[in-house]
Amino acid sequence: MPLDHDKSTDFANWYSEIVMKAEIVDNRTPIKGANVLLPNGYGIWENIQRILDAELKATGHNNMYFPLFVPEELLNKEAEHFSGFAPEVAWVTHVGDKKLDRKVGLRPTSEAIMYTMFALWIRSHTDLPLKVNQWCNIIRWDTKETKVLLRDREFLWHEGHTAHATYDEAVKQVEESMRIYEKLFHDLCLSYIIVKRPRHDTFPGADYSIAYDSPLPDGRVLQIGTTHNLGQNFSKAFNVRFQKADGEHEFVYQTSYGVSTRVIAAVLSMHGDNKGAIIPPKVALTQAIVIPIYFKGKHDPVNKATNEIVAELKEQGIRVKADLRDNYTSGWKFNQYELLGVPLRIEVGPRDVEKNQAVLVRRDNGQKITVSREELTQKVKEALEAVENGLRERAWKRLEEVTSEAKTLDELEEIYSDKKGIIRTNWCGDEKCSDQLKERIAVEIRGTKLGEEEEVFASCVICGNEAKEVVYVASAY
Numbered sequence: 339m340p341l342d343h344d345k346s347t348d349f350a351n352w353y354s355e356i357v358m359k360a361e362i363v364d365n366r367t368p369i370k371g372a373n374v375l376l377p378n379g380y381g382i383w384e385n386i387q388r389i390l391d392a393e394l395k396a397t398g399h400n401n402m403y404f405p406l407f408v409p410e411e412l413l414n415k416e417a418e419h420f421s422g423f424a425p426e427v428a429w430v431t432h433v434g435d436k437k438l439d440r441k442v443g444l445r446p447t448s449e450a451i452m453y454t455m456f457a458l459w460i461r462s463h464t465d466l467p468l469k470v471n472q473w474c475n476i477i478r479w480d481t482k483e484t485k486v487l488l489r490d491r492e493f494l495w496h497e498g499h500t501a502h503a504t505y506d507e508a509v510k511q512v513e514e515s516m517r518i519y520e521k522l523f524h525d526l527c528l529s530y531i532i533v534k535r536p537r538h539d540t541f542p543g544a545d546y547s548i549a550y551d552s553p554l555p556d557g558r559v560l561q562i563g564t565t566h567n568l569g570q571n572f573s574k575a576f577n578v579r580f581q582k583a584d585g586e587h588e589f590v591y592q593t594s595y596g597v598s599t600r601v602i603a604a605v606l607s608m609h610g611d612n613k614g615a616i617i618p619p620k621v622a623l624t625q626a627i628v629i630p631i632y633f634k635g636k637h638d639p640v641n642k643a644t645n646e647i648v649a650e651l652k653e654q655g656i657r658v659k660a661d662l663r664d665n666y667t668s669g670w671k672f673n674q675y676e677l678l679g680v681p682l683r684i685e686v687g688p689r690d691v692e693k694n695q696a697v698l699v700r701r702d703n704g705q706k707i708t709v710s711r712e713e714l715t716q717k718v719k720e721a722l723e724a725v726e727n728g729l730r731e732r733a734w735k736r737l738e739e740v741t742s743e744a745k746t747l748d749e750l751e752e753i754y755s756d757k758k759g760i761i762r763t764n765w766c767g768d769e770k771c772s773d774q775l776k777e778r779i780a781v782e783i784r785g786t787k788l789g790e791e792e793e794v795f796a797s798c799v800i801c802g803n804e805a806k807e808v809v810y811v812a813s814a815y
């Protein structure tokens with residue numbers, strides 16, 4: 339086993355091992371929680387950027403860049419927002435040995451700085467909607483435990499921010515952002531539940547928050563994306579107003595949404611196995627690795643065929659590489675690229691050259707097929723698609739397996755101690771019950787299912803009073 343830890347029995351150590359050994363991240367930096375994204379990890383992020391950026395531009399977003407620095411008085415403007423983020427804000431207090439009169443925060447998110455500018459730019463209803471996207475780093479200085487990609491002090495994300503003339507348009511914008519994220523998560527082969535967060539867990543300053551929770555192998559869930567309807571809370575705090583067609587002035591309606599490098603943690607956790615990472619083809623830095631198999635020093639014909647295959651596949655837009663190093667055995671290379679998570683391996687040996695063929699090996703299930711050189715490109719494309727479908731199917735099956743239902747607290751407790759996962763149950767809506775649940779079983783109410791109103795099937799699982807809604811509970815990262 340190339341990894342020292344088993345995914346199913348020791349997920350925490352398996353995860354710590356895989357992020358390093360699959361060359362996703364190097365965390366041996368002098369700052370805890372601020373790590374290096376290595377080519378194999380940054381490659382995933384670049385492909386996520388490519389996918390999201392295209393969707394955002396196609397839906398009318400413009401990319402912009404705003405300052406990293408947020409003065410305290412700006413963060414303070416929306417009180418709920420500020421109190422939500424204050425514990426994690428890192429402050430610049432000195433320049434050289436001189437103490438600053440006003441300390442300056444490093445953005446924990448960009449609402450405050452962006453909406454200060456929106457107030458200068460938006461004048462008339464014809465300036466709306468305003469749809470801005472930013473790719474940037476975010477600083478959230480968690481003083482407790484940090485965990486690579488899951489809880490970093492500095493991470494990368496995209497943040498979409500919009501302003502609209504009506505509440506209804508903001509609601510539609512939330513829906514549009516959800517379609518964009520669903521496309522991304524489809525390409526990442528992730529399964530998830532979409533929930534509307536309960537009031538007490540809504541983004542600070544938002545009317546409501548919609549979140550995507552993806553199951554991890556240890557039975558917990560990971561939030562992989564969120565989208566918020568901010569209503570007029572921020573526009574009132576930042577005085578972002580526009581003149582309507584009838585001459586009246588009104589505050590704009592806003593939304594914001596984001597997906598961060600944290601989603602890479604979900605990709606690794608969902609798909610990887612004890613041989614290493616399995617990176618979905620759409621986001622893999624290298625989609626196919628060609629490995630020549632040398633025999634009795636006959637390098638030349640094999641290398642020639644390998645180079646031809648690489649050239650041919652590259653021409654077809656496939657991200658392909660060859661490993662022609664002769665100081666490593668083919669067996670070592672097989673293991674190495676399996677560890678890195680390359681979705682498809684192409685083997686070319688002397689016999690394959692003679693017979694004008696190559697062997698394709700899928701990373702997700704190890705399936706091997708021999709294909710003729712004529713149909714190689716087509717078969718590689720098909721195999722990549724098969725890997726993608728295989729991963730996606732497995733992920734959704736996994737979600738099904740971890741989802742259960744509980745009518746009573748005893749039932750809930752039993753399921754939780756057995757396998758954790760996502761548990762469907764009933765809630766009265768009282769935050770006190772939610773706190774109690776968290777205290778007693780360490781699970782959180784993640785929210786209600788979006789889109790359809792689900793009929794309650796028992797009384798509140800905590801207090802036993804009449805339940806108002808069906809909720810999904812889980813232990814979260």
Ligand SMILES: [Zn+2]
Binds near residue numbers: 765767771803
């Ligand atoms: Zn209750």
